[in-house]
Each structure stands twice: as C-alpha cells, then as structure tokens.
Amino acid sequence: EVQLVQSGAEMKKPGESLRISCKGSGYTFSNFWIGWVRQMPGKGLEWMGIIYPVDSDTRYSPSFQGRVTISTDKSLSSAYLHWNSLKASDTAIYFCARQSSTASWPAFDHWGHGTLVTVSS
C-alpha cells in the first residue's frame, strides 16, 4: 500500500526556520515526482512545487520560488519543505503528494495527511 506520512504539526514564531517532512513507502520512492500543496485556513489548494528524487530536479511555482526550498533524501525515501524565515502568512496546512506517472501535472494520486504549520508571535 502506497503511503505518504508527514511530520507533525508545528507552532513557530515569525523569523524562525522550519523543515517539515514526507516519507514515502509501499512503492519505489525514487521513481515518482513528489509535490507540495498549500492550503491556507478556509481557502483552496495552491501548487507550490515538485521534485524528482532521482536527481533532485525541482520546479517551483513563481509564487513560492525563493520563499521555500524543496529537497529530498532518496536514501530515506523522504521529501522536505524548508523555510529560512517564517511569516505569519505561512500559516497553513501543507500536503505532500505523489505525482502520477501516467498523467500530466498536477495529477497527484496519493497524498499525505497534511502538516499544520502555525506561525504566530
């Protein structure tokens, strides 16, 4: 069974750094792109970016480029989302998701449960 297990909820202060994780199992992690999707409180879904674990080829949404860093450690079957300096506006649920190998982007066929990030002073 394909599973994406995300790290737990985080509560941070503005200006702090943060890395959240997403661990894949039940499939060959390296063979599938992994994406990140943001959902702000009460709002819709936003495509942040995507990474290919084999070579760490990464594509960012222009809206998130420079604000976050997406990375992967294929030896741990894990993908990460990192902030250097959080803002209150980063408060959201962040989902990782596996991109289908048979459909164009963004066709995420498996999702993590989401990580709630709360940024408040």
Next chain:
Amino acid sequence: QSVLTQPPSASGTPGQRVTISCSGSSSNIGSDTVKWYQQVPGTAPKLLIYANDQRPSGVPDRFSGSKSGTSASLAISGLQSEDEADYYCAAWDDSLNEGVFGTGTKVTVL
C-alpha cells in the same frame, strides 16, 4: 487568485445529478488535460478524474469528467451523502509555468 474559476457552491438531493463547471484559458485548460479532486473537510484531497475523463481505480463511475475548449465539467450522478465535499479542478498553466487549481466548489447534499 486562481486562474481556474468554479462556482462556489452546488447542491442536490440524494439520487440527483450535480454538475460543476471549471473555466480557464488557452494557457491552461486549453492546452492541458483537466484533473478533478475531492476534499472532504479535514482530510487530504483525493484524485477523482485525470486526463479530462479518466477515473483512477476505485473511483465510482458516478463521477464523470468532460472538457471542451477552455472549460471543463465534473458530473456527479446518483448523488450520495458521502459526496458532500469540496471539489477542485486542476491543470498545468504554460504561461504561469505552474500547476493551477480551481477556486473550489462546495457540494451540499440536501
């Protein structure tokens, strides 16, 4: 602000057919295939439709998708109480160079 526009809400009684529209442009729906997601509140989204009208295994055939030009539609036939959720369309946008989701439609089963 999303470039894919959906009606904010739709509703129907059990057994009815509900249709949700998704309006885009030549740089997204017009040049890519459309996907649809279902998100029950408090849970992760689920892929319902990809390649305009294809259902992943396990998705009931009550859900169907179509596309024409720069617009797409999701139809739910034989509406059931468990279909009460938010629905999002999605596509790749060649101009923005990013994936884009629709504004979302909340479906209520009356």
